[in-house]
Amino acid sequence: MSTLILGVSGVGDPILDRTGPALRQVFDAADPYLDSLARRPVLDPRSADLLAELDGPLPEAGEGAAAVTARLLRVGTAAATHSAGPRFFHFVVGGSTPAALAADWTTSLLDQNVVARASSAFATEVETVALRWLCELFRLPPPWGGALVASATYGNFTGLGCARHWWGERHGVDVTARGVAGLPPMPVLSGGYLHASARKALQMLGHGRDTAEIFAADPVGRVDLAALERRLAELAAPAVIVATAGEVNAGDFDPVGALADLAERYGAWLHVDGAFGLFAALSPRTAHLVRGVERAHSIAADGHKWLNVPYESGFAFLREPQRLATAFGMPGAAYLPDPADPRSGYGHLGPESSRRARSLPIYATLAGYGAEGYRAMVERHLDLAQRMARLVDEAPDLERLAEVPLNVICFRYRPRGVPEADLDDLNRRLGDALLADGRVVAGTTVYGGRVCLRPAITNWRTTEPDVDLFVAVVRELGARLPG
Ligand SMILES: Cc1ncc(COP(=O)(O)O)c(C=O)c1O
Numbered sequence: 001m002s003t004l005i006l007g008v009s010g011v012g013d014p015i016l017d018r019t020g021p022a023l024r025q026v027f028d029a030a031d032p033y034l035d036s037l038a039r040r041p042v043l044d045p046r047s048a049d050l051l052a053e054l055d056g057p058l059p060e061a062g063e064g065a066a067a068v069t070a071r072l073l074r075v076g077t078a079a080a081t082h083s084a085g086p087r088f089f090h091f092v093v094g095g096s097t098p099a100a101l102a103a104d105w106t107t108s109l110l111d112q113n114v115v116a117r118a119s120s121a122f123a124t125e126v127e128t129v130a131l132r133w134l135c136e137l138f139r140l141p142p143p144w145g146g147a148l149v150a151s152a153t154y155g156n157f158t159g160l161g162c163a164r165h166w167w168g169e170r171h172g173v174d175v176t177a178r179g180v181a182g183l184p185p186m187p188v189l190s191g192g193y194l195h196a197s198a199r200k201a202l203q204m205l206g207h208g209r210d211t212a213e214i215f216a217a218d219p220v221g222r223v224d225l226a227a228l229e230r231r232l233a234e235l236a237a238p239a240v241i242v243a244t245a246g247e248v249n250a251g252d253f254d255p256v257g258a259l260a261d262l263a264e265r266y267g268a269w270l271h272v273d274g275a276f277g278l279f280a281a282l283s284p285r286t287a288h289l290v291r292g293v294e295r296a297h298s299i300a301a302d303g304h305k306w307l308n309v310p311y312e313s314g315f316a317f318l319r320e321p322q323r324l325a326t327a328f329g330m331p332g333a334a335y336l337p338d339p340a341d342p343r344s345g346y347g348h349l350g351p352e353s354s355r356r357a358r359s360l361p362i363y364a365t366l367a368g369y370g371a372e373g374y375r376a377m378v379e380r381h382l383d384l385a386q387r388m389a390r391l392v393d394e395a396p397d398l399e400r401l402a403e404v405p406l407n408v409i410c411f412r413y414r415p416r417g418v419p420e421a422d423l424d425d426l427n428r429r430l431g432d433a434l435l436a437d438g439r440v441v442a443g444t445t446v447y448g449g450r451v452c453l454r455p456a457i458t459n460w461r462t463t464e465p466d467v468d469l470f471v472a473v474v475r476e477l478g479a480r481l482p483g
Pocket of ligand 1: 151195198244247
């Protein structure tokens with residue numbers, strides 16, 4: 001085989017490796033793969049051996065797009081975690097709607113850099129419209145605005161980065177220019193639902209993940225409002241409150257409205273981590289769970305969870321969106337438009353500079369299915385979560401550990417006769433057995449000191465039979481575990 005070299009080898013010569021046939025390979029594989037998701041196991045342990053085929057030394061002579069695409073498709077369609085399908089209940093993972101997936105392919109086709117209007121007026125415009133639609137979807141009235149980021153972790157980073165800028169201002173320092181040296185530690189107050197991702201954001205911002213002060217009223221982490229308020233009064237200084245809307249173990253909510261009251265009373269910044277819980281705003285059945293969120297200063301949420309768009313997709317919303325430019329603007333590169341220049345754009349409004357057009361799948365799925373389509377999907381998931389809760393309650397060997405306000409069902413396997421002291425180990429082994437079995441997938445957590453399962457329902461493809469199968473498989477595998 002002759003060596004493939006990228007580029008035009010001479011005037012008028014074709015580029016030696018062509019794109020169309022490789023894309024056609026992906027296209028031909030797509031439908032059969034997507035159709036198989038409803039039937040196939042989420043994990044196929046027999047496919048693990050295929051992974052070895054990916055390894056090897058860096059090729060000196062390239063094999064070309066057709067060969068490598070064929071290999072990735074062959075191994076990937078077998079050995080990938082089929083979380084795009086309806087029975088992956090682990091973490092909080094959505095799939096991709098048809099409109100979002102097609103737009104994601106378009107994103108790669110057009111390969112835009114959305115750093116500035118000067119680099120892509122098209123994708124800048126799509127992002128602007130997508131952000132406005134998202135604000136409408138989540139009932140965030142003007143002047144709320146924001147930026148698209150890679151994930152809720154980056155949403156937390158962006159929101160807390162703006163909080164830090166605000167806090168520096170209160171101390172008379174532009175921390176974006178001068179850093180935090182010489183300032184006191186930034187007080188960060190939260191209930192016990194604080195997600196590790198918000199801690200990671202604090203860690204990345206240089207505040208330290210362990211500096212967050214936690215005010216929990218009970219072992220599961222419900223916020224102790226009175227204690228948090230006492231601390232605010234004692235501090236008598238600018239502070240940041242982090243509320244969690246949709247905590248990951250049981251889908252519970254901090255009282256956002258009450259925390260907004262405290263933020264207003266004590267002049268604090270309120271950041272809300274609503275990675276998936278912000279979607280409660282879409283249904284009249286759950287909107288009360290996020291009542292008051294529009295009184296926050298910043299909000300983080302995810303697209304790749306409940307919006308069902310491909311990775312990597314997150315949102316940072318700001319009540320004063322102009323603060324994004326002051327906290328994340330990148331002046332001083334002579335070849336780039338400055339933040340104030342109309343040719344500039346989203347590269348100045350968040351942590352990334354060069355960035356892909358992740359707005360296209362968001363725009364497409366919102367245009368494709370509308371607010372009504374998303375409300376219906378969220379409500380279907382609410383119903384499925386209640387169905388799973390009912391199946392758990394009816395099963396003599398399962399014990400539900402928490403209410404189900406949203407889409408997470410927190411329960412453990414508890415057959416008669418097993419002493420409490422052995423239940424954590426039993427449930428850990430059940431979690432391992434689920435992963436090894438692969439028909440359905442969920443993970444374990446520790447809730448109020450007890451090891452349990454916490455399936456989350458977020459995928460647009462999930463149906464009642466998927467939920468029923470999940471409970472049946474949990475009980476079947478539980479019964480097979482050695483005592
Ligand atoms: C409440 C909360 N915040 C943040 C995150 C982190 O999201 P991501 O992995 O998209 O950064 C999660 C993930 O499940 C979450 O549940």
